[in-house]
């Protein structure tokens with residue numbers, strides 16, 4: 001044990017998903033000395049859209065144009081939903097600050113004031129979301145205005161079909177049509193992958209070739225939709241150059257997961273938060289957690305594959321943003337769902353037989369999708385009596401109970417807003433942190 005590296009951190013965030021990343025951003029903004037640990041997360045599967053609140057009640061599949069009205073109704077119907085701990089002004093501040101941060105990170109988002117925006121999905125359906133990556137915005141505008149539009153796909157690129165997308169949209173958007181071409185510098189027979197295509201389009205000559213291949217079929221199109229392949233590091237420059245070459249608005253449509261917008265998001269946020277001083281232990285796992293007699297936590301850290309302890313972190317407080325089953329923040333055993341690190345009580349159906357409905361597509365969703373940690377108003381996981389289990393342990397994101405982010409269409413919003421709530425609560429409760437000014 002003697003040569004194991006020990007470090008101290010004021011705050012440790014467990015999780016590098018959307019909730020962990022947002023918590024790291026809010027902590028760095030408030031000058032809290034922070035360490036963040038995690039392995040791959042849902043972020044890389046994300047389409048890049050920031051859902052805030054789209055569907056409630058889920059059994060009626062009622063969709064909302066105004067996400068704030070949806071949240072008001074949700075909170076009055078489900079007072080235990082994590083959004084109810086925040087109130088509109090906190091959720092709004094969290095979203096506004098995170099959008100500003102995305103702008104700083106050169107991944108700007110577009111938002112319609114008090115309105116969800118309809119966007120095109122990889123299979124040609126339409127969904128409502130709140131924050132739209134700038135690279136996809138012209139698609140939302142073209143869809144709304146029904147501008148003449150060309151959707152392009154490529155020989156060799158699997159699981160993205162311009163024909164399928166236009167067939168789905170044509171009944172409501174007669175001016176949309178498909179085109180399939182060869183990707184420049186590759187030819188018709190190769191398999192293509194979005195990442196490889198995106199790298200290729202960072203080279204100017206390839207963009208010129210791509211524009212030349214599309215130009216003869218552009219016709220009356222006022223907008224051009226492409227799969228999300230417009231660069232990894234410089235998506236704005238790639239898109240703007242193609243727009244200049246072709247003289248039309250260009251937008252991306254996400255490909256099926258894992259898609260490039262998720263990867264771009266992860267890389268941009270990581271670069272920005274580490275630049276702000278967050279110590280990021282990427283591809284590391286917290287193997288165990290224990291509380292010292294003085295109330296601080298001691299976390300044992302290893303790599304993702306082995307259970308060998310490589311590092312110890314001592315910290316004043318922890319934000320647990322471990323996700324649900326995919327992220328491994330919760331573990332589904334034979335009889336019970338457990339929280340494996342702190343052994344926190346998990347809200348869950350009484351019996352395993354109640355985890356899932358018999359019909360997989362039951363409109364009410366499954367009870368297991370509402371399982372998770374119950375929290376107090378300071379985002380601290382509580383025991384069965386409703387008291388915080390630890391004064392200095394907070395939780396955020398999809399690990400929280402009483403929400404079904406997938407069906408309610410509130411994935412990113414829930415992560416960002418609860419991360420904001422957890423960091424704000426840490427600041428408020430942490431009397432031993434005299435150095436920073438409250439930025440909330």
Ligand SMILES: Cc1cc2nc3c(=O)[nH]c(=O)nc-3n(C[C@H](O)[C@H](O)[C@H](O)COP(=O)(O)OP(=O)(O)OC[C@H]3O[C@@H](n4cnc5c(N)ncnc54)[C@H](O)[C@@H]3O)c2cc1C
Nearest residue numbers: 015016017018019039042051286322323327397398411412
């Ligand atoms: C396929 C897919 C598509 C999505 N599309 C959208 C979308 O279009 N719009 C939208 O708003 N949201 C979308 N989301 C949801 C969103 O990206 C987030 O997954 C969701 O908000 C939950 O994030 P989270 O941070 O709570 O959990 P996760 O993303 O699951 O992250 C949990 C993190 O905790 C870490 N962790 C757990 N245990 C440990 C441990 N012991 N030690 C270290 N690290 C640990 C994991 O490694 C991981 O980094 C999508 C998600 C998926 C999976």
